[in-house]
Amino acid sequence: MLKDIEKLLIEGNFQFQSKIIQNPEKYSFEKKIPKYPILFLTCMDPRIDVRRIFQLDPGDVFILRNAGNVYTLDMMRSILIAIHKYKIKYIVVLGHLECDMTKMNLKKLREELPNEFLKRLSRNYSDLLLELRNFFKPFDNEIRNIIEQINNLHKIKAIFPDIEITGMLYDTQTGWIFKSENFRDFLIHKNHLKIYKGLLYEKNQQLSKFLEENNDKEALIELADEIEVEELDLKEENDSLLIEETKITNVREDKLQKSVDNENASFQITMPKIQVPKILIPKIKIHLPKSVKDSDD
């Protein structure tokens, strides 16, 4: 079995070497590393490929990973080196939807993990569950975890005040990245599905603009086709739903923006009576993360 794994990896490296031979310039590193003064703290989830998500190259940024993009003592060690030696200026906590750290069952772990490990973790067995929690650092909600890790990273900022820290959320299903100003939207208790659809709708609008600006006609046609298909599908499904969705999209920007700025704002959205002449909903798959569904109380 290990032989098969080694074969897979070594053959992959042969393919890499073949690409280097064909395009040596593409694979040569700039002298200055990293190219951008950015460090990502992200999850070890194998669906996250930071370079691919942001279309970066080797040597561009630092990427630190662990289970749940959690700031730990060892992360602090690496971050300090990156700041001190490599002049990092920006730290991005990149969390993601459907993180398995939200699904960790500590009681089950307590039953399953080898006794030897549990003994080492807690010498007196006084509160093994608490010890397990402290050790594995699970969390209930990906967005709240990002916010918590940003808060933890302010210990670094206390030492290096010039460092800027932000959070981003990755949707492993759609490939979209959401900035921290959208986090409040994800945490709103009601209408998760509609709000998430609204966010994706906005993203598709921005994408359309981006493609226009970059004169990417092929991708624009693909996107337009998807919009048409979805428009038909949804019309057949339910007309009233469509109208409601469009209203959400139209009112969400200013209504929710106010909420973002106000901790105590009410997140109830009052629907204005507006007539929508044309309804365009991009074809978007909605995958609500479990944590978001669960918090709908």
Ligand SMILES: [Zn+2]
């Ligand atoms: Zn994860």
